Amino acid sequence: MAGKTLYDKLWEAHVVREEPDGSTLLYIDRHLVHEVTSPQAFEGLRLAGRKPWRGDSVLAVPDHNVPTADRDKGIADPVSRTQVETLESNVTSLGLKFFPMADVRQGIVHVIGPEQGATLPGMTVVCGDSHTSTHGALGALAFGIGTSEVEHVLATQCLWQKKTKAMQIRVEGELRPGVTAKDVVLAIIGRIGTAGGTGYAIEFAGSAIRSLSIEGRMSVCNMSIEAGARAGMVAVDEKTIEYVRNKPQAPTGEMFERAAEHWRTLVSDPDAEFDAVVEMDAAEIAPQVSWGTSPEMVAPIDGRVPDPAAESDPVRAEGMQRALEYMDLKANTPMTEIRPDKVFIGSCTNSRIEDLRAAAEVVKGRKKADNIKLAMVVPGSGLVKQQAEQEGLDRIFLDAGFEWREPGCSMCLAMNADRLEPGERCASTSNRNFEGRQGQGGRTHLVSPSLAAAAAVAGHFIEPSALKEA
Amino acid sequence: MQAFTVHKGIVAPLDRSNVDTDAIIPKQYLKSVKRTGFGPNAFDDWRYLDPGEPGMDGSQRRPNPDFVLNQAPFDQATILLARKNFGCGSSREHAVWALTDFGFRAVIAPSFADIFFSNSCKNGLLPVVLAEDEVQNLFEQVEANPGAQVEVNLEEMTVTAPDGTVFGFTLDEDRRHRLLNGLDDIALTLQFADDIRAFEERQRREWPWMAL
Numbered sequence: 001m002a003g004k005t006l007y008d009k010l011w012e013a014h015v016v017r018e019e020p021d022g023s024t025l026l027y028i029d030r031h032l033v034h035e036v037t038s039p040q041a042f043e044g045l046r047l048a049g050r051k052p053w054r055g056d057s058v059l060a061v062p063d064h065n066v067p068t069a070d071r072d073k074g075i076a077d078p079v080s081r082t083q084v085e086t087l088e089s090n091v092t093s094l095g096l097k098f099f100p101m102a103d104v105r106q107g108i109v110h111v112i113g114p115e116q117g118a119t120l121p122g123m124t125v126v127c128g129d130s131h132t133s134t135h136g137a138l139g140a141l142a143f144g145i146g147t148s149e150v151e152h153v154l155a156t157q158c159l160w161q162k163k164t165k166a167m168q169i170r171v172e173g174e175l176r177p178g179v180t181a182k183d184v185v186l187a188i189i190g191r192i193g194t195a196g197g198t199g200y201a202i203e204f205a206g207s208a209i210r211s212l213s214i215e216g217r218m219s220v221c222n223m224s225i226e227a228g229a230r231a232g233m234v235a236v237d238e239k240t241i242e243y244v245r246n247k248p249q250a251p252t253g254e255m256f257e258r259a260a261e262h263w264r265t266l267v268s269d270p271d272a273e274f275d276a277v278v279e280m281d282a283a284e285i286a287p288q289v290s291w292g293t294s295p296e297m298v299a300p301i302d303g304r305v306p307d308p309a310a311e312s313d314p315v316r317a318e319g320m321q322r323a324l325e326y327m328d329l330k331a332n333t334p335m336t337e338i339r340p341d342k343v344f345i346g347s348c349t350n351s352r353i354e355d356l357r358a359a360a361e362v363v364k365g366r367k368k369a370d371n372i373k374l375a376m377v378v379p380g381s382g383l384v385k386q387q388a389e390q391e392g393l394d395r396i397f398l399d400a401g402f403e404w405r406e407p408g409c410s411m412c413l414a415m416n417a418d419r420l421e422p423g424e425r426c427a428s429t430s431n432r433n434f435e436g437r438q439g440q441g442g443r444t445h446l447v448s449p450s451l452a453a454a455a456a457v458a459g460h461f462i463e464p465s466a467l468k469e470a
Numbered sequence: 471m472q473a474f475t476v477h478k479g480i481v482a483p484l485d486r487s488n489v490d491t492d493a494i495i496p497k498q499y500l501k502s503v504k505r506t507g508f509g510p511n512a513f514d515d516w517r518y519l520d521p522g523e524p525g526m527d528g529s530q531r532r533p534n535p536d537f538v539l540n541q542a543p544f545d546q547a548t549i550l551l552a553r554k555n556f557g558c559g560s561s562r563e564h565a566v567w568a569l570t571d572f573g574f575r576a577v578i579a580p581s582f583a584d585i586f587f588s589n590s591c592k593n594g595l596l597p598v599v600l601a602e603d604e605v606q607n608l609f610e611q612v613e614a615n616p617g618a619q620v621e622v623n624l625e626e627m628t629v630t631a632p633d634g635t636v637f638g639f640t641l642d643e644d645r646r647h648r649l650l651n652g653l654d655d656i657a658l659t660l661q662f663a664d665d666i667r668a669f670e671e672r673q674r675r676e677w678p679w680m681a682l
């Protein structure tokens with residue numbers, strides 16, 4: 001018999017009940033909640049007269065709608081305010097754990113889960129949010145759910161699921177200097193496409209993935225959904241265990257050692273069989289910039305905007321043409337000639353301390369280019385912000401003419417006041433470049449933090465190593 | 471949940487692949503704390519020429535005449551036809567609520583994104599997967615004969631095209647059963663409360679750190 005994949009192990013450890021047709025009642029250990037996808041679930045619960053099954057499994061935080069400036073003035077938009085207030089009243093009336101906007105621990109739900117040790121290796125983690133896959137970087141089974149499922153988990157601590165197929169994406173070899181976790185995942189999506197992982201749980205493996213920090217692995221797992229997969233994960237190693245140690249909600253002392261012993265088993269067996277395997281050579285991955293309106297539309301920084309005329313599949317060619325029109329780009333333009341109007345460094349993909357350090361390293365001693373109307377840095381949580389300020393990163397950004405904001409989703413999806421105006425072009429460290437994602441008519445180029453920082457300094461896309469001496 | 475057995479209606483052809491949930495319902499409308507009222511803003515960016523904000527009076531807005539749902543008879547459509555990877559992107563169930571609120575009962579496409587598929591089934595919106603050539607065939611028939619009716623039958627798991635051709639589709643038995651009967655998922659699950667408690671006891675014994 002073949003060995004087990006990491007996905008098999010996580011799945012089997014959470015089966016409450018299995019029906020003959022394979023429908024499985026799966027137990028959920030951690031339920032993260034934010035203000036956008038939860039109000040209808042709490043209302044449903046109330047209308048049915050039900051109570052949360054295990055309230056201590058919940059961690060709730062407002063992140064999508066919160067302002068990133070002038071917080072003391074509250075939320076100006078009354079509709080956003082109502083949503084945040086609704087979350088607060090729902091969770092406080094049920095006694096659920098909650099970090100309000102003024103709490104230093106508040107931040108993007110996928111940044112604060114690992115930061116608090118609320119998400120641990122071996123757990124099943126859900127949230128009404130497709131980027132829940134982020135937590136898979138810790139060796140957890142983490143996936144996004146809809147609002148009906150949020151209500152179901154609140155009421156029963158379980159979900160009906162069918163086991164999906166397992167895919168291994170193996171990136172072997174050494175990454176070139178200047179190539180980051182974000183470039184790896186964008187290159188993967190460019191290779192397999194936005195539906196390449198549909199119907200699979202993806203395990204990211206190989207020496208290049210192992211060489212990434214836990215935060216880097218989070219950036220990779222974060223974008224599993226952009227490859228179509230609900231869940232992405234990385235096997236546990238000593239880095240995982242050291243990352244989790246001393247986190248506020250993690251076990252301590254002897255219990256920690258016992259847990260760690262179990263966590264070390266959370267790897268795919270050497271003889272495990274996957275339903276699909278994708279292999280990539282780390283050395284071939286260049287820093288990536290997206291040029292279109294789907295995350296698979298990426299090009300290397302030293303490449304050019306592709307030409308739809310050279311595409312043989314007519315449906316694809318039409319999609320490319322439509323994207324180029326929306327993005328106001330001409331085929332064959334060198335990526336380095338594209339000039340953004342704004343730069344956004346933030347989002348659950350790239351707003352952790354290492355991301356901010358990487359951006360600050362590029363910005364240090366330099367100034368924002370004149371054509372960049374706004375360069376903003378939005379830390380992923382209040383604690384990330386605090387840490388960055390202790391390291392003086394805020395000064396580096398402010399001295400270069402960047403804005404230094406309060407934590408939240410911000411211009412990743414522009415539900416708060418931070419957004420692109422129609423036609424504006426943005427270098428963004430977020431995960432989606434869909435039409436209108438960062439503001440109606442806005443044009444998004446997905447990049448890593450260091451590339452975003454370099455674009456802010458040069459006024460166009462450029463490899464940081466090619467910048468003039470600071 | 472509204473049950474789904476058999477439905478016959480007008481098909482709106484939306485000739486795009488990778489229709490994402492940001493397109494189905496743009497984020498400014500996600501600020502609502504209700505489940506209803508999203509229909510007028512389904513596909514807002516494609517449907518209107520002016521930028522939309524919550525609370526705007528729909529009758530004062532400028533519809534985009536080129537968008538299929540603004541054209542008769544497709545404004546009365548109850549079945550949506552699209553290309554592959556429909557519903558990709560964000561997990562927002564609001565996308566499904568927007569489609570049902572508009573009046574859709576079924577979506578036919580060659581493939582769906584996983585979360586959208588699951589959300590649809592929980593709201594009585596039937597996602598029907600047909601082969602690419604069958605979808606192509608339907609596009610041709612609907613474009614040649616706008617307003618022609620298509621029947622989607624979940625009991626038989628068939629789609630009957632305007633020219634009478636019958637295409638078969640599949641849906642797992644569990645979802646089919648719940649949809650056919652419009653069942654409340656939570657009540658069904660709570661029948662297994664003892665299994666859930668037994669699982670929790672075992673977990674607390676073996677891995678006590680999981681529920682700290």
Ligand code: SF4
Pocket residue numbers: 063064108109110129131347348349408409412413430431
């Ligand atoms: S940062 Fe963006 S992608 Fe992440 S949870 Fe917030 S809105 Fe979603």
